[in-house]
Amino acid sequence: MPAKIITEPARQIPLYGEYEVAVLGGGPAGIAAAVAAARAGRRTLLIERYGFLGGMGTAAGVTNFCGLHANVHGEMHRVVQGIASDLLARIDRLDGLNAPHLILGKIFAQAYDTAAYKIAADDLLTSHKVDILFHALGAGVVMQDETRINVLMVETKAGRQAVRAGIFIDCSGDGDLAAWAGAPFEVGDDAGSMLYPSMMFRLNGIDPEKAGDAWRTIPALMEKAEAAGTHRFPRKTAIVRPQRSAIEWRVNFTQLAREDGTAVSGIDPDQMTRGEIEGRRQALQAFEFLRTVPGFEKSYIVDLPPQLGIRETRRVIGGYMLSGEDVLGCASFDDSIGVNGWPMEQHVAGDVTFTFPPIPESRGFNELPYRMLVPEGIDNLLMAGRCASMTHEGQSAARVSGACFAMGEAAGAAAALALSGNTIPRDIAVEKLQQGLKQQGAFIGRDQSVPEGL
Numbered sequence: 001m002p003a004k005i006i007t008e009p010a011r012q013i014p015l016y017g018e019y020e021v022a023v024l025g026g027g028p029a030g031i032a033a034a035v036a037a038a039r040a041g042r043r044t045l046l047i048e049r050y051g052f053l054g055g056m057g058t059a060a061g062v063t064n065f066c067g068l069h070a071n072v073h074g075e076m077h078r079v080v081q082g083i084a085s086d087l088l089a090r091i092d093r094l095d096g097l098n099a100p101h102l103i104l105g106k107i108f109a110q111a112y113d114t115a116a117y118k119i120a121a122d123d124l125l126t127s128h129k130v131d132i133l134f135h136a137l138g139a140g141v142v143m144q145d146e147t148r149i150n151v152l153m154v155e156t157k158a159g160r161q162a163v164r165a166g167i168f169i170d171c172s173g174d175g176d177l178a179a180w181a182g183a184p185f186e187v188g189d190d191a192g193s194m195l196y197p198s199m200m201f202r203l204n205g206i207d208p209e210k211a212g213d214a215w216r217t218i219p220a221l222m223e224k225a226e227a228a229g230t231h232r233f234p235r236k237t238a239i240v241r242p243q244r245s246a247i248e249w250r251v252n253f254t255q256l257a258r259e260d261g262t263a264v265s266g267i268d269p270d271q272m273t274r275g276e277i278e279g280r281r282q283a284l285q286a287f288e289f290l291r292t293v294p295g296f297e298k299s300y301i302v303d304l305p306p307q308l309g310i311r312e313t314r315r316v317i318g319g320y321m322l323s324g325e326d327v328l329g330c331a332s333f334d335d336s337i338g339v340n341g342w343p344m345e346q347h348v349a350g351d352v353t354f355t356f357p358p359i360p361e362s363r364g365f366n367e368l369p370y371r372m373l374v375p376e377g378i379d380n381l382l383m384a385g386r387c388a389s390m391t392h393e394g395q396s397a398a399r400v401s402g403a404c405f406a407m408g409e410a411a412g413a414a415a416a417l418a419l420s421g422n423t424i425p426r427d428i429a430v431e432k433l434q435q436g437l438k439q440q441g442a443f444i445g446r447d448q449s450v451p452e453g454l
Contacts, residue, residue, distance in 0.1 A: 027056060
């Protein structure tokens with residue numbers, strides 16, 4: 001039933017500032033985009049809805065970098081460098097970074113402390129003289145014409161304000177800015193079904209010696225509990241692993257669905273509200289089960305994050321849509337600006353499935369084309385992160401932090417290049433962008449060998 005309509009009186013909006021580059025969203029893509037643009041000498045503003053950076057990695061309690069590494073012919077290699085390396089080094093200096101650990105016997109991930117991530121990200125951006133506007137929620141755009149954004153509207157405690165920029169970069173995760181500007185987008189698969197969200201949480205008070213490699217035994221204990229009728233779980237695959245301190249473990253155990261069984265939508269406020277409440281209920285149920293696991297008897301929930309972990313909403317349509325076939329076929333592109341080493345990770349009803357390229361036969365990573373950062377129809381907009389131009393299957397892989405860092409750094413560098421050439425991002429010389437990324441140690445392509453070590 002249509003909602004009643006309220007007509008808002010016309011009003012004049014104060015201009016917060018004028019920038020060369022404005023980035024919406026402070027996750028891995030937004031961090032890298034803002035730093036890359038500012039490093040190139042462009043006056044840059046990063047706008048973030050929370051009071052801290054990190055995106056889903058902090059706001060949703062993910063606490064794990066995925067996609068920084070690839071399984072290259074059976075050997076683990078770090079394939080995402082550049083600004084990501086700078087950030088990780090700062091986290092490590094705060095003693096907040098784990099050594100990489102093996103997932104499914106096939107790929108590395110790397111855990112971190114969320115407090116260290118927040119502090120390190122602040123330090124990274126301020127050291128590059130990026131202006132930051134926290135507690136600002138993107139609220140819409142005013143277009144200069146059909147193909148060009150004039151200003152981005154934000155809502156703050158000071159009221160509605162406007163940000164004008166030469167080039168905007170949408171790193172919102174949900175493609176908010178692109179959608180407001182009229183760029184085409186898709187949501188979910190052919191039936192509109194999205195990857196399911198999760199409510200992550202962390203436990204403290206674990207006995208490391210008793211717990212041991214509990215992640216290996218927990219799946220069998222879950223099956224036993226379900227067979228006995230003592231517990232029911234929303235999905236089969238549970239991820240429970242230690243943090244930097246072995247007395248603290250992260251838990252990825254939940255799955256949020258609507259009454260009809262489809263995924264809760266991260267762009268529907270009513271669904272998000274119910275999902276947050278249900279997510280905390282599922283987290284409590286998971287905790288009650290985990291207290292029966294050896295080593296977890298005296299554990300307690302030390303953190304429930306500020307929001308539900310969203311994996312997929314809008315995917316903006318650009319010059320090329322990265323596909324699942326590209327991921328599994330380790331595709332190469334002439335306009336490559338980075339790589340993704342993570343497999344297809346599909347959060348389907350009741351389970352999580354991982355699909356890898358052939359191992360050890362393949363090089364284990366696909367390239368990311370610049371065209372997936374350039375939306376159709378809008379001249380002064382780029383997008384990076386999980387809202388970039390990908391199919392549902394392609395996004396299940398390249399939505400993770402490693403690929404987001406790569407896309408963000410390329411988008412920020414591309415924005416600076418377009419401004420220096422007085423052109424639009426779609427028309428920049430990609431060869432020049434690739435050269436600049438290589439000089440910063442960020443780009444791995446067919447003509448560039450994979451770095452040694454981790």
